[in-house]
Amino acid sequence: MSKIAFITAAPETISAFLLAYIKELSLHHDIHIITSLNDNQTIRGLPSNITVHHVNIHRDPKVLSDLQSLFTLYSLFKKEKYELVHSFTPKAGLLTQISAFFARIPKRLHTFTGQVWATKQGLSRTLLKSLDKITAKLATFCLIDSPSQKAFLIKEKLLREDNCKVLASGSISGVNIEKYVFSQTIRERLRTEHNISDDDFVFMFVGRMKKEKGVPELLQAFKCINTKKSAKLFILGSDEENLTESVNNIANIHYLGFKSNAEEYYSFADVLCLPSHREGFGNVIIEAASCQLPALASNIYGLSDAVENGGTGILHEVMNEQEITSAMETFIAEPEKLIAMRKRCRARIEETFDERILVKEFMRFYKEIGLQ
Numbered sequence: 001m002s003k004i005a006f007i008t009a010a011p012e013t014i015s016a017f018l019l020a021y022i023k024e025l026s027l028h029h030d031i032h033i034i035t036s037l038n039d040n041q042t043i044r045g046l047p048s049n050i051t052v053h054h055v056n057i058h059r060d061p062k063v064l065s066d067l068q069s070l071f072t073l074y075s076l077f078k079k080e081k082y083e084l085v086h087s088f089t090p091k092a093g094l095l096t097q098i099s100a101f102f103a104r105i106p107k108r109l110h111t112f113t114g115q116v117w118a119t120k121q122g123l124s125r126t127l128l129k130s131l132d133k134i135t136a137k138l139a140t141f142c143l144i145d146s147p148s149q150k151a152f153l154i155k156e157k158l159l160r161e162d163n164c165k166v167l168a169s170g171s172i173s174g175v176n177i178e179k180y181v182f183s184q185t186i187r188e189r190l191r192t193e194h195n196i197s198d199d200d201f202v203f204m205f206v207g208r209m210k211k212e213k214g215v216p217e218l219l220q221a222f223k224c225i226n227t228k229k230s231a232k233l234f235i236l237g238s239d240e241e242n243l244t245e246s247v248n249n250i251a252n253i254h255y256l257g258f259k260s261n262a263e264e265y266y267s268f269a270d271v272l273c274l275p276s277h278r279e280g281f282g283n284v285i286i287e288a289a290s291c292q293l294p295a296l297a298s299n300i301y302g303l304s305d306a307v308e309n310g311g312t313g314i315l316h317e318v319m320n321e322q323e324i325t326s327a328m329e330t331f332i333a334e335p336e337k338l339i340a341m342r343k344r345c346r347a348r349i350e351e352t353f354d355e356r357i358l359v360k361e362f363m364r365f366y367k368e369i370g371l372q
Contacts, residue, residue, distance in 0.1 A: 002083040002371050005032040007073070009057040009092040015044040017172040017283070018088070020359050023047055029371070032080065034073070035092075057092050070095050077103035084109065084371065087135075088172075090116060094131050097138035107369060110139040112153065113172060114280025114302060119212065133158055141369060145281040146170040148301035167361040170305045171281050174358035175349055180290035182346070183267045190268040194254065200230040201332050203296070204269035206262055206284050207276075209239040214275030214298060214319065219246055219253070221324035226252045231332060234269065236262050266291035270338065271331050274303065277318055282306040285313075286353045289345035294338065296327050312345045 004025060008014055014022070014033060025031055026047055033043065037054040046052070055072050058065055077085065077100055084107035087096035093110045100108045117128035136142055136153075142164040144150040150166050153159045168174075188198075196202060203222065209215050215235075222233045233253045247255045259265065266272070272288040274297040285295045285306040295313035297303045307313040314330065316323035331338055 001028065001030055003030045003032065003080060004371075005034055005077075005080070005082045005085045007034040007055075007057075007085060007087045007092050007096045009036060009059050009089045011035045011037060011041065011043045013088055014046065019045050020173055020176075020355055021362050022050065024359055024363060025366070026050060032082070034076065057095060059089070059091055066091075066095065070099050073099035074103050077105055083107060084369075086111070087139075088113065090132065090135070093135045093139075097135045101138045106140075107371075108138065108140045109143065109369075110135055111143040111145065111172070112136075112149065112280065113145050114149070114278060115153075116278075118152070118278045118301075129156070129158075136163075141165070143167060143365075145172045146302045146305040148304050149280055152301045165365065167365060168357050169352045171283055171286060171353055171358065174353045174355035175283075175286050175290045176355045177290050177350060180263055180266065180287050180349075182292040182342075183264075186264050187267040190264060194234075194268075196232060196268075197230070200232050201271075202232045202234060202269045203271050203273050203328065203331075204234045204236065204265060205273045206236045206265070206288075207274065208237050209235065209243045210241050211243075212277045214277060215243055216246070217319055217321045217324060218273055218275050219250055221321045221328060222253065223250055224321075224325045225328045225332070226250065231328070233273075234265070236265060263287065263291070266293045269293060271296055271313075271328075273324075274298070275316070275318070275324055276300065276303065279303050286349055289313075290349040290353075292342040292346050294331075294341040294345055296324065296331070308344070308348060312341055312348055 022031055026049055032051045034053045034055050036057050055069055057069050073095055082105055085096055085100045085105050086109040087093040088111050097108055097110060117125045136158045142159055144164055144166050147166050147170055207213055225231050235255045236259045238258045244255060247253050266288045272293050272295045274282055274285060276298050279302040281302045289312050295307050297307050297315055298318040299315035300318050307315055309315045314327040316327050
């Protein structure tokens with residue numbers, strides 16, 4: 001029985017993306033979780049036979065705290081003598097790979113899920129990219145959550161073809177197709193709750209309200225079509241950059257803030273909007289697609305794998321308000337096309353991104369690198 005550690009900066013990463021892998025591995029291996037836990041915080045859905053360690057890992061740069069975290073990880077790795085450590089998220093990846101290298105952990109994995117520096121320029125880009133290079137250099141192998149991101153990282157010379165891999169067709173962990181399924185009952189309930197008729201056309205954004213998520217250009221594009229066929233735009237997510245004031249100045253926009261039942265709104269809406277400037281993959285798109293919800297998204301690495309352009313949604317040039325407006329008009333004006341997309345959305349998820357497919361590939365990969 002091998003001893004394996006998963007390391008993340010936030011416990012939400014475990015509960016949102018890694019539980020299926022952990023549950024399957026725990027049948028044959030001793031699994032440990034290392035993450036930042038607040039007082040009395042637990043990880044939702046984690047099996048009782050999993051060992052959890054608290055190590056404070058800040059997402060933002062904090063030199064003294066980061067050095068302390070590095071030493072704590074090193075001490076823990078030396079004590080527990082893991083055969084394999086697997087890190088997720090940039091900061092956890094950097095600290096894990098450095099400490100695991102010096103602790104002489106034989107197998108060191110990291111999963112790349114998008115690059116903060118991809119849209120930056122100058123010194124900031126160079127510095128952040130160099131930190132990812134350290135992570136990639138010290139890891140014995142890297143996983144990447146989308147084929148187009150893999151191509152980007154190879155082009156940027158962070159990785160080589162022989163030291164990285166995408167599981168199946170991409171995504172961190174696929175979609176639980178039994179959980180994410182369209183419900184007419186939920187659609188009717190939520191539309192009644194929000195006083196939205198079935199004839200109203202609802203666009204929806206789900207995620208953190210930030211400029212790099214494309215929220216400003218989405219708002220401007222919606223202003224051009226919000227008088228047509230009772231179009232509505234619903235926004236779900238926390239406002240991290242004080243964009244709510246802009247939302248309040250535009251008619252037919254409903255800002256709901258963070259919603260713990262966001263998956264129910266996939267049945268409520270007609271089109272999901274994700275005009276991001278950067279994404280590793282865009283798991284929200286395949287979760288929505290599993291609920292038969294097509295997407296309007298930027299044609300960038302990651303999202304170009306999550307959306308089948310013309311099949312499960314429409315891709316637009318990043319930061320192009322005119323293309324976003326045109327795509328919105330297309331969705332509204334062509335209901336037959338929308339119906340066909342809804343059917344294709346669910347079929348593609350079942351064929352390609354079913355969680356069970358990713359778990360099977362994950363377990364096969366672990367065996368390939370020597371874990372039995």
